[in-house]
Amino acid sequence: MFIKENILLAVAGLRANKMRALLTMLGIIIGIASVIGVVSVGNAMTSSLTSNMASMGATNITVNVQERSSTSNSTYNGTNNKNSSTGNNKNNETNSNNTSGNNSKNGQNGNQSSRQGGQTGGGAPQGGGGIPAGGAMRAASGGGMPGGSGRQGKSSSSTKDTDLMTMQQINELEENFSDKISSLSVSENGSSGKVKNDTTYSNISTIGTNIGYKDVKNIEISEGRYISQNDIDGAKDVAVVSDKLVTKIFGSNVDPINQNIKVYTSNAIHTYTIIGVYKYKAQGGNRTSSDDNLTTELYVPVTVTKKTSTNKNYQTFQIKAKDGVDVQTFTSEVSDYLSKLYVKNPKFEAQASNMESMLESMTSMMTTVALAISAIAGISLVVGGIGVMNIMLVSVTERTREIGTRKALGAKSGHIKMQFIVESIIICSIGGILGILLGLGAGTLASKTMGYATTVSPVVILISFSFSMFIGVFFGYYPAKKAAELDPIEALRYE
Incomplete structure (x- = not known):
């Protein structure tokens, strides 16, 4: 019963001094928003790093x-x-x-x-x-x-x-x-060059591969097939090309399978027959160049590139x-x-x-950095808590006669103390909720700007809100104790 009345009194006090209440909450809002924003961006970066390294064969x-x-x-x-x-x-x-x-x-x-x-x-x-x-x-x-x-x-x-x-x-x-x-994947780097037609060209990098290369590198075939054992045994001049190359050289209405392409390198011209098309994926998930200057891999049998290689092993x-x-x-x-x-x-x-141990180390390092930045951002919570204490002390001074009147009417010291602690908790809780909303918005915006998927941690939100309530109790206790210890006669005399 007393808690409900104290909550209503606290809300009425905040309504009576809206600007002061908002400024009081500002430190809490900024602190909570900073912590949640930093952790959200850190989680998004870690998740993206893990996903990209896994696609690149981090466990290979x-x-x-x-x-x-x-x-x-x-x-x-x-x-x-x-x-x-x-x-x-x-x-x-x-x-x-x-x-x-x-x-x-x-x-x-x-x-x-x-x-x-x-x-x-x-x-x-x-x-x-x-x-x-x-x-x-x-x-x-x-x-x-x-x-x-x-x-x-x-x-x-x-x-x-x-x-x-x-x-x-x-x-x-x-x-x-x-x-x-x-x-098991073996490969041999070949020559880089250009695939040309009458009007345009596409940059390529030749890589000789075996059958296992496709699975190890997670190559997704969209048309045709990948290199077979017969191609390798016969050192056949066949190639698997990217969909980017097909679109640029043949357009969208031509079937590229069994089409011949000429690869112009610095010292030779090679002719290959296309047997398959794979879906191009940018390294690390980010595009760093336009399609005009894009270099894609052209996969051929490893025995073809070994013909001109210095080392046969x-x-x-x-x-x-x-x-x-x-x-x-x-x-x-x-x-x-x-x-x-x-x-x-x-x-x-x-x-x-x-790369699994490297991935774990990088993830641990990024988590540590995020926690360190969050700890620094959390300093603003302490500053905000001091602001709450300051305003509550001002509130005790302003309401001295009110405290004296309540004590004269029979209110106990515990009731007075609870009134001001609840008011401090209400201020910090509202500030915490606003900070959570602001932090989620800022974290989402920052993650999307950097090209990462947004990741929200419910645990961090719960901890942040609980911490804001703790600040309300911790920094509200001293003003509440001071209010509860006021002498009712002296309080009634206060002007």
Whole structure:
């Protein structure tokens, strides 16, 4: 009963002093609006980042051949020394046993040693590798352990074909983890150029791919088909182009499938037959150039680009894990497999990594930044609370005779205290509601301006409103306590 009367009294007091009440609420409104606006924009950016990185393959595993670091070199040297020591013991034992061998046998051993001395350090591959035939096929040639980088006693910091992974080794890895791999993508960058007709042109960047590239990169085919194994085996001059290129070169009324296009590069002209059209998606979800200057990818069989490539083997490829597979654990398993594969290579190693940990770090960093900015914005709430306390003290002074009259009529100190606390809570609650509405509007406007989808957090809204009520109680208590402690006789005398 007393609470209802106190609420009515508080509302009547606010109506009597509208401008003063609004100015009192201003600090609360700005503080709540700032917090909600910043958190909304931060959530929108985080959601957009997560979505974009997921579309770019944030959970894919990337395998890359690179120079050994100092740490991995130490590990390699320790293993190599151990193997070397064992090998020397065996060689010494063999030499001692074969001291009385005949000349023909010694000559054979000498020739064998000579041949071994001419091999690349760390064991050369057991085959040339040939032209790789795509991730889904089993290569007929190539393979073997990646060797060192040149003759014994001579080192080179540049990556050579013998240091890279052959198609056979990639196929063996795919077979070894067939229960966890959904798709495996290998690619080779080709030449950039222009596709021209009589009146216009379209910029393209040629990429040689295998079958698995489509799934790993989430390419959506709108017409025709993607590159097949027959295309890869035969190194056929076929291409999958973007819908942007089709619209620009052929228009909207021509069927592009089986049409021939000419790609003009800096030093050659290539003719391809279109077998499929994919839907173009801007990187990161944002367009940075107009259709006139847009460069799209033109996908061809990887064996086509490998014809003119310096390296026939692969420095990097990507793995898409099956649903339900823990990417972090799987990445560690692939890394262990690769470390055994490259244990005899003194210069290079193959490492597996994924962007999931990077995504988590970036999300955590953005959340931390948003919370830090929100905390700074929350300072205005404290300032607003001080303003509420100031106005409530003024209100106590203005209503001293009223307080004395109520006490003379039998009102208890608790009733007086509750009256002013409720009034302070009402002021902060109304300010909190206005701040929430303003914050949601500002957050939505800012998110749309930056091109992000609006994300509203009900938890943040609830916390903000609760905090505004807490400020009302906290900063309203002292003025209410001061009002409750007034002597009724002195209060009635107050002018």
